Amino acid sequence: MTEITKSAHGAWSSRFTFILAATGSAVGLGNIWKFPYITGENGGGAFVLVYLACVLLIGIPIMIAETMLGRRSQRNPIETMELLTEEAGADKNWHYLGWMGVIAGLLILSYYSVIAGWATAYIAKAFVGSFFDADGTAIKTLFDDFVASPVQMIFWHSLFMAATLLIVVRGVNKGLEKAVQWLMPALFVLMLLLVGYAMTTDSYFQGLHFLFAPDFSKLTSSSVLTAMGHAFFTLSLGMGAIMVYGSYLPKGVSIAQTAFIIAGADTLVALLAGIAIFPIVFANNLHPDTGPGLIFQTLPIAFGNMTGGWIFGILFFVMLSIAALTSSISLIEPAVAWLVENKNVSREKACIWSGLAAWLLGLASIFSFNIWSNVKFFDRTLFQLLDYLTANLMLPIGGFCIAVFAGWIMKQQHSEQELNMPNAQSYQVWVVLTRYVAPLAVFFVFLHVVGVL
Numbered sequence: 293m294t295e296i297t298k299s300a301h302g303a304w305s306s307r308f309t310f311i312l313a314a315t316g317s318a319v320g321l322g323n324i325w326k327f328p329y330i331t332g333e334n335g336g337g338a339f340v341l342v343y344l345a346c347v348l349l350i351g352i353p354i355m356i357a358e359t360m361l362g363r364r365s366q367r368n369p370i371e372t373m374e375l376l377t378e379e380a381g382a383d384k385n386w387h388y389l390g391w392m393g394v395i396a397g398l399l400i401l402s403y404y405s406v407i408a409g410w411a412t413a414y415i416a417k418a419f420v421g422s423f424f425d426a427d428g429t430a431i432k433t434l435f436d437d438f439v440a441s442p443v444q445m446i447f448w449h450s451l452f453m454a455a456t457l458l459i460v461v462r463g464v465n466k467g468l469e470k471a472v473q474w475l476m477p478a479l480f481v482l483m484l485l486l487v488g489y490a491m492t493t494d495s496y497f498q499g500l501h502f503l504f505a506p507d508f509s510k511l512t513s514s515s516v517l518t519a520m521g522h523a524f525f526t527l528s529l530g531m532g533a534i535m536v537y538g539s540y541l542p543k544g545v546s547i548a549q550t551a552f553i554i555a556g557a558d559t560l561v562a563l564l565a566g567i568a569i570f571p572i573v574f575a576n577n578l579h580p581d582t583g584p585g586l587i588f589q590t591l592p593i594a595f596g597n598m599t600g601g602w603i604f605g606i607l608f609f610v611m612l613s614i615a616a617l618t619s620s621i622s623l624i625e626p627a628v629a630w631l632v633e634n635k636n637v638s639r640e641k642a643c644i645w646s647g648l649a650a651w652l653l654g655l656a657s658i659f660s661f662n663i664w665s666n667v668k669f670f671d672r673t674l675f676q677l678l679d680y681l682t683a684n685l686m687l688p689i690g691g692f693c694i695a696v697f698a699g700w701i702m703k704q705q706h707s708e709q710e711l712n713m714p715n716a717q718s719y720q721v722w723v724v725l726t727r728y729v730a731p732l733a734v735f736f737v738f739l740h741v742v743g744v745l
């Protein structure tokens with residue numbers, strides 16, 4: 293058996309900072325931007341229910357598994373897979389899992405930074421008073437004009453990418469920990485405020501009904517795949533981000549308990565975003581299936597018409613940008629950690645190369661909203677294609693492999709020792725979920741989508 297020794301890898305200063313950083317990675321555009329718009333596109337309540345079931349039965353066990361793999365090896369995802377494969381005496385092909393994570397991270401970062409750029413641009417729009425007294429039509433025009441301009445989008449995309457790199461260059465302790473410490477509580481308070489505004493609209497209950505009353509006739513196999521993919525995306529699972537963070541986690545900390553806290557906070561923020569947004573959608577005769585522009589076409593109406601909306605609007609988009617930042621740093625970290633630890637590249641160079649690759653690819657997503665909006669593959673724009681490929685395919689496949697590896701390949705004695713659960717039953721529940729429930733669920737959803745079932 294390979295001796296697992298500590299590498300030159302960093303470490304979190306405490307369990308609390310791990311929770312903050314992992315929650316920072318999980319809570320981001322996925323919760324506030326993506327969850328509402330895909331819920332709107334997929335018919336509401338039934339979709340939300342499937343998503344919640346996926347978080348509970350697939351997401352949480354895999355989050356525990358992924359954190360555990362990282363912490364056991366205390367190395368970057370590629371080395372983690374190499375080391376643990378050797379420890380378990382398993383096939384070398386498992387190494388590719390680490391690779392897929394690095395690639396998925398950069399692919400996601402490419403379009404994530406574009407949308408985060410929208411959020412950052414909206415800070416400026418809020419500041420100059422663009423939302424003041426505006427109605428749904430004015431806010432829609434504002435958004436349409438913005439996405440029609442590649443130049444503006446490139447500017448904000450570049451700014452956001454530069455901010456990500458600046459933090460990542462400073463390394464795990466100095467950069468990442470500080471950024472998340474005050475953000476999460478502040479974001480939470482602002483979401484509550486928006487829910488408060490939504491309550492004052494006369495469509496509050498219509499919004500709640502849309503979000504929580506399941507109508508299963510609206511559920512298709514592709515919406516089930518989207519819900520499952522989103523459970524991975526929103527919890528940052530299946531690509532090594534949580535594995536990297538787990539590798540910085542001190543030994544002795546309860547992984548299962550922390551996973552529940554992180555998943556709980558993440559789900560809460562998403563639901564609050566939904567509760568805030570849909571009443572505004574209905575109150576202003578907008579359509580739930582507006583697509584990626586949904587929050588940018590709804591929330592500014594609230595800010596433009598509520599007391600103190602100027603300052604709340606600015607604060608909201610500042611928070612959203614920072615929430616995106618604490619996620620984007622975790623998207624690039626697997627690639628950077630690998631370049632630094634295996635290729636002897638300096639941290640600066642590793643950041644620049646990875647960032648440049650993601651930035652360049654981001655241009656394709658930018659153009660797919662304007663000059664390349666007619667360029668389609670499999671009926672999808674480049675942005676939609678990247679999103680589908682990563683969130684709906686790569687993350688669930690990565691998660692499936694992580695579950696199989698942790699549940700079947702790794703020696704039970706090792707996982708039991710690493711997880712150190714308070715009692716044998718909890719460990720058994722995790723084993724059943726990780727060995728059978730999670731991988732089979734992913735497998736059957738895929739079969740369904742390709743039309744076999």
Ligand code: PFF
Pocket residue numbers: 317318319320321322323397400524525526527528529531532533534619620622623
């Ligand atoms: N979880 C992030 C969000 O919901 O915005 C996105 C994300 C971050 C996905 C890190 C995957 C990842 F590894």
